[in-house]
Amino acid sequence: MIEELHNSALVHSVQVEGLEETLILQNLLVHDVKIPEDVFEKIERAHVTAFMKNEERFQEDLPSHIEKARHAIENGIADGLIQCDIKRIDTRLRETQFELIDPIESFFGENEARYGLLSNTWIDMAQEIPEADKKRVFLHHLLHIVSGRTAIADKDNFDESNESSMEVGHLRSGLRFSRDRDESAVHGSQTVPEKPEEIPRFEWLNEAVTERLAMRLRETSTGTHEKERQLFELLLTKGKQPVDEQIFFNAYFEDVNPADFERLRAWKKLAKEIADSYEPGFLVKIDNIVREKGRSKAIQYLEGFEKK
Numbered sequence: 001m002i003e004e005l006h007n008s009a010l011v012h013s014v015q016v017e018g019l020e021e022t023l024i025l026q027n028l029l030v031h032d033v034k035i036p037e038d039v040f041e042k043i044e045r046a047h048v049t050a051f052m053k054n055e056e057r058f059q060e061d062l063p064s065h066i067e068k069a070r071h072a073i074e075n076g077i078a079d080g081l082i083q084c085d086i087k088r089i090d091t092r093l094r095e096t097q098f099e100l101i102d103p104i105e106s107f108f109g110e111n112e113a114r115y116g117l118l119s120n121t122w123i124d125m126a127q128e129i130p131e132a133d134k135k136r137v138f139l140h141h142l143l144h145i146v147s148g149r150t151a152i153a154d155k156d157n158f159d160e161s162n163e164s165s166m167e168v169g170h171l172r173s174g175l176r177f178s179r180d181r182d183e184s185a186v187h188g189s190q191t192v193p194e195k196p197e198e199i200p201r202f203e204w205l206n207e208a209v210t211e212r213l214a215m216r217l218r219e220t221s222t223g224t225h226e227k228e229r230q231l232f233e234l235l236l237t238k239g240k241q242p243v244d245e246q247i248f249f250n251a252y253f254e255d256v257n258p259a260d261f262e263r264l265r266a267w268k269k270l271a272k273e274i275a276d277s278y279e280p281g282f283l284v285k286i287d288n289i290v291r292e293k294g295r296s297k298a299i300q301y302l303e304g305f306e307k308k
Contacts, residue, residue: 247269
């Protein structure tokens with residue numbers, strides 16, 4: 001039985017040290033395979049030992065990966081592609097915790113990492129990411145980190161004697177809008193909401209723009225989130241007139257300034273451009289199709305859209 005599990009694990013493209021033991025352990029747990037306790041403990045110890053080595057290596061290599069992604073974003077700022085200052089990058093990075101996650105404890109599914117934004121910021125990285133893909137994954141998620149935000153504070157539970165008691169929620173991150181501050185701000189979660197209205201607004205658009213930016217910065221034509229990017233490309237080109245992608249980039253990095261009476265200027269400009277190219281409320285219409293019927297249906301709708 002162990003040999004069968006061992007062989008089944010090896011059919012996967014194992015590119016990370018210790019992943020073989022992880023896959024065997026996952027098979028045992030998922031299929032509830034009964035094996036002698038001492039054998040199970042031996043496999044478990046091998047997995048834990050390998051994961052601890054990978055975690056140590058991850059933390060050692062982390063500064064280098066962050067610096068490469070930061071440099072790419074700085075180039076984007078210099079080229080006018082990214083509308084934010086370098087100070088924001090440094091501030092957000094100080095607030096962010098990076099962790100390598102044990103795949104036995106957390107299910108990533110198709111995702112390579114998860115980005116969370118609550119009172120603090122965190123990024124969970126999957127152990128299975130091949131070394132060659134880490135530059136792409138780090139850049140994508142650092143863009144999430146520096147994207148614009150709309151935050152609200154929970155003043156009702158604030159203890160004036162303890163400043164750290166202030167809880168902050170984020171209604172917007174990049175182009176993704178949450179329903180309320182208590183909604184999970186996890187990007188890339190495998191948890192499927194029970195109802196379409198529970199899905200955050202424009203999550204597909206946020207991922208499409210994030211990956212498109214990352215591809216521009218990496219000067220490549222290949223990337224992830226294929227369906228989201230296909231839908232975004234159709235949105236840019238199927239209207240009465242083309243929509244400039246830079247309008248989306250500007251809205252993506254727009255931070256809300258409480259002192260600015262007219263807030264979210266770039267987002268409002270984006271919404272107007274889409275309305276002028278299609279019709280009022282068209283972006284929400286596409287988002288509703290994605291939330292209710294899925295990305296493929298939204299792609300089909302835009303592919304068959306007739307200009308008026």
